[in-house]
Amino acid sequence: MGDFKHRIALAALAGTLLLSGCSADAGEDPQPAADTAPAQETTAPAEAAGPMPVAYETRALDGNPVNDQAYIAGTFFWGLVSNSYGLSGQWTTDGNDPAHIAQLWKNYFSDSLVEKLEAAEPGSDLTGVANWALLAVAPNDSSDPVKASASCKPGMANCWFLSNKDGRMSTVDNQIYAEAPAAGPNQFLSSYDVVLPVSLTEQDNAEGYMSAVLKLNLTFVPNPTPDDGRAPYLIDSVNNELVDAKTDLLSNRPDLVFSDTR
Numbered sequence: 001m002g003d004f005k006h007r008i009a010l011a012a013l014a015g016t017l018l019l020s021g022c023s024a025d026a027g028e029d030p031q032p033a034a035d036t037a038p039a040q041e042t043t044a045p046a047e048a049a050g051p052m053p054v055a056y057e058t059r060a061l062d063g064n065p066v067n068d069q070a071y072i073a074g075t076f077f078w079g080l081v082s083n084s085y086g087l088s089g090q091w092t093t094d095g096n097d098p099a100h101i102a103q104l105w106k107n108y109f110s111d112s113l114v115e116k117l118e119a120a121e122p123g124s125d126l127t128g129v130a131n132w133a134l135l136a137v138a139p140n141d142s143s144d145p146v147k148a149s150a151s152c153k154p155g156m157a158n159c160w161f162l163s164n165k166d167g168r169m170s171t172v173d174n175q176i177y178a179e180a181p182a183a184g185p186n187q188f189l190s191s192y193d194v195v196l197p198v199s200l201t202e203q204d205n206a207e208g209y210m211s212a213v214l215k216l217n218l219t220f221v222p223n224p225t226p227d228d229g230r231a232p233y234l235i236d237s238v239n240n241e242l243v244d245a246k247t248d249l250l251s252n253r254p255d256l257v258f259s260d261t262r
Helices: 065-082 098-104 109-119
Strands: 147-150 160-165 166-169 185-198 206-222 233-239 241-249 256-259
Touching: 065 185, 065 206, 065 233, 098 109, 109 206, 109 233, 185 241
Parallel strands: none
Antiparallel strands: 147 185, 160 166, 160 256, 185 206, 206 233, 206 241
16 A cells, blocks of 8 residues: 555644544533522533553663663653554544643653643644654544554553464564664664554555554653652653554454554
């Protein structure tokens, strides 16, 4: 199938694959009868939209900032490529709000980065601040050419593929071991092959996959409040790139097996 970049418009906003919001007008509050006193408000507040924060997976670190930051970057990567909040289309349904990206990564992002995202308006260009900090597609019922896989549901722990080769399961999202630009102080640079579950509208809504190279470019600052449940080094900027993106029918990759766990 064709080059992914020519099939849909790649947006810089938070690294989204598609941007299509939906909104609904809130119903009017019922008015009390003219001859009665207004009743005391007893309705529970509506549950706020947004994701559950990704938990930081703690481990004993060795005290070397380069190694510790590499571990944190790795756990961030695995959460990024498998998180159902973006890949199910739920972020789009919730209004493409950068504050929800801050909410998702509150255990990984610095206070400064969280503040920038919370201050940004829905639809803001986040290039240079949090580029490709979320991999998101339109919901499965969208008419967009590439959208959420029917298998990926909001609230799932994960949405990703495993590869079944001769009965042996392995990951398909893997680091590319090739020469990379030298990272600066408190910076992590690396590239990964990724394969994401999608549905293809132009192929009668058939299940498909998107393959691409995700280039991580993260900077870190020390966590000013250690042992607060967040990572010991916090991501202060996200300048990721998603390149060489293409889509194809899932039937052309019989080894790929959808999984909601990892």
